[in-house]
Amino acid sequence: MFPKNAWYVACTPDEIADKPLGRMVCGERIVFYRPRAGEVAALEDFCPHRGAPLSLGFVADGRLVCGYHGLEMGCDGRTVAMPAQRVRGFPCIRSFPVVERYGFIWVWPGEADKADPALIHHLEWADNPEWAYGGGLYHINCDYRLMVDNLMDLTHETYVHSTSIGQKEIDEAPPVTTVEGDTVITARHMENVQAPPFWRAALRANELADDVPVDRWQICRFTPPSHVLIEVGVAHAGHGGYHADPKYKASSIVVDFITPETETSIWYFWGMARHFKPQDAALTATIREGQGKIFAEDLEMLEQQQRNLLAYPERRLLKLNIDAGGVQSRRILDRLIAAEQQPAGETVPA
Amino acid sequence: MFPKNAWYVACTPDEIADKPLGRMVCGERIVFYRPRAGEVAALEDFCPHRGAPLSLGFVADGRLVCGYHGLEMGCDGRTVAMPAQRVRGFPCIRSFPVVERYGFIWVWPGEADKADPALIHHLEWADNPEWAYGGGLYHINCDYRLMVDNLMDLTHETYVHSTSIGQKEIDEAPPVTTVEGDTVITARHMENVQAPPFWRAALRANELADDVPVDRWQICRFTPPSHVLIEVGVAHAGHGGYHADPKYKASSIVVDFITPETETSIWYFWGMARHFKPQDAALTATIREGQGKIFAEDLEMLEQQQRNLLAYPERRLLKLNIDAGGVQSRRILDRLIAAEQQPAGETVPA
């Protein structure tokens, strides 16, 4: 169960640089490709001739050419040509609204007429040269909501990521969850603690002492359908924490775009945007590599959790205060999904 | 859906040279073996004692000995002996009509009393020393009819095999499909074209110039249940094409025996018979290697096409003129399958 009338990250530009990409998003088999430089298109990955996957084809003159018998498909899902054939009566395939923005390709797997690019929320860090971004992609066999839970409850860092970003004080600092419209915010502040290894390295990269007590914060923001952006950072203790002057701080935004593939698998786009030394490509690579290792630690846990939940579907899970972020996020998702399933004209009470 | 009252290629002799072979054909688990030199037998791969696969056993004195507890099975499916046991009351297992001919082992998975070896159609190239043959075997996860379609519509060569046997002119030469009884013939002739790389090599092997225009032909013949033999070749242009004198020609027969394993998987026996330099074993090996690479290019396409068709079972595919060969072949198959399912005594209108 996922909202289909929503923008999801489908892929990154490098994935369609050389040839079309076949990828399932929200249960839809889709081919993503560049009809021309700077353009992007998304179609059902199904040739109307004999059902071959169009993603095994190639692009020529702005058309997606089927790699089986040469049918030439337009970006709108209408066949433009086919060698020695009249194609006027060929059935159309579905085209999906698709937008390139902020360094990602976004797709709308639901009703095309509702797809307004303005609904992609603004990502300051992606457009501003004072920021740098690095990230990656994991395929994980779990319900996308398990990953939302994971990211909205960072107490797991103490256990899953104990050698890098975890620390005992996370557990001890109660998180505060608030809901603003369709945004869920879970914030946690730790004062006067030792920075864990990842953050000591970040302090050094920021030319700050790494052996003094710090104030640390984690502010997780869920927005539908399944995006979690987390402001994280440390400041030398006593300078105002999250609000401290930049000269005392190392901070960044953990970026998580979670795209359902099926009901029990996801494409997980993870990354980090930082507000310091944006030109330092080596630093970007180092952070990306470190984050990749840390985030890989979640995979086995999430996949085995998913298997447990499938094996015991009737069990009720606990909803503790630390789970409030995930619980509130699911409530919003349930409402959006119910609204989509409603006949047109009816409304669902919030 | 496949005809069961038909001869299918089960394996090649080398596959049963050293020990029995277990292979599923048309959904039947069958063990193939040589009871004695020059003989071949095919039985259900199921020991009547405890259900062990007989294909894990061995042959002794003309009997297939179960590798679990030593039951000795005769070629007729009757247990001959078992250590320290009286076997008279043992249940029989099914034996399948099986014939070795033309360098292949042929099996009849349907009603044994209808299995007439004379129904195996004559293969001139297999018996005549003026011909040489080389081939191989691929396992592919697709309905056998998708492979029939593939072979009866060679426009795919332009796209799937663009670097070897494909060329634009294939698309441009309209194929002509005719039906003669249960045989479907799709023929295509291209005149005054450049030979693609595979055929240039064949011209050279034939001691013919490879840099002059040629006439090229492809004559695909489908015969039930799922055999497609394709006469292919090139002749120096203007000498009569298909009918040209051999001294201007390089030609051969592409051999395709497609044996269903299950509804969605096949054993694909592919090869090439050539009418020139039959003694040149090195040439046979070279052609075989080249053909193996070319035919491997179809695998991913067919398997992904199959997955698409399973995902969208309700979609109607197009039946263009280029698809006529496959469409007519399926029509014959449908008729044969319906006839098999008919109660005895009734007939199905053609």
Next chain:
Amino acid sequence: MFPKNAWYVACTPDEIADKPLGRMVCGERIVFYRPRAGEVAALEDFCPHRGAPLSLGFVADGRLVCGYHGLEMGCDGRTVAMPAQRVRGFPCIRSFPVVERYGFIWVWPGEADKADPALIHHLEWADNPEWAYGGGLYHINCDYRLMVDNLMDLTHETYVHSTSIGQKEIDEAPPVTTVEGDTVITARHMENVQAPPFWRAALRANELADDVPVDRWQICRFTPPSHVLIEVGVAHAGHGGYHADPKYKASSIVVDFITPETETSIWYFWGMARHFKPQDAALTATIREGQGKIFAEDLEMLEQQQRNLLAYPERRLLKLNIDAGGVQSRRILDRLIAAEQQPAGETVPA
């Protein structure tokens, strides 16, 4: 179908030496761990917080700490603590009776109140320093009863293990099966035969001539739920066989603990206990390696037999005299399983 009110071997101590072990036994997902040195515990592998597998966690202060969010679980299935949480109302998870004995961890997957450790039958060889034991573990995709059949009918040695322990005379010596309560005994004695390779090596290890005729015996004992212990050995011929003086003998006990994972897969704990040279660790290693290779020969046969039986569920298998051990064992199992499914208070006629 397996009895659940029974002691099964779950694992060996080395498997839980460093960290918890997640293993499915009789369809139950269980985590095994050492709360403290010398203790062992078994719980549902399901954290009551969010369903994470507890087996990915760690042990601290006698508690099993969930590796996801730090819930601390007691050996009784009650949550003891969780960072910053009150846990009194947390739902319990199931704890399983578990005992360490004879070098194995035993678990009772059924009703806990019926789990009497006294029901684990005495294993003389495991407690007595005059014996040495070596063994291993295989995972096999077959119904546990197929392995019981395998071990209660050693005629398969002639075929499956023809190069090591098999010999023609096994087939020729009729086995005698007797039932004593819930124990099934199948015994076979061969007189004045050549020892096969494995036993020749054992004779040499025992400082006995290996090139003289021997008497050989195999006495298989099945006890529920699925343990098969087999007394095996050879003695120089004419000295009384099984009853011969130890100075003429090489003998041991083949140990087989078969633990169902699912209806069609098992954890197979195999090993050999010997009554000679118990201090010779190198000999233990050599025998273990040899036995491991021999027992691996059964895997493919059992897995393919299982696949055949699933494909032809309606077929009746033969029950010959050599199968009597397996048949009688299944009869006892059927009775035990029926008794478990009986409403309390009713009894099942034996």
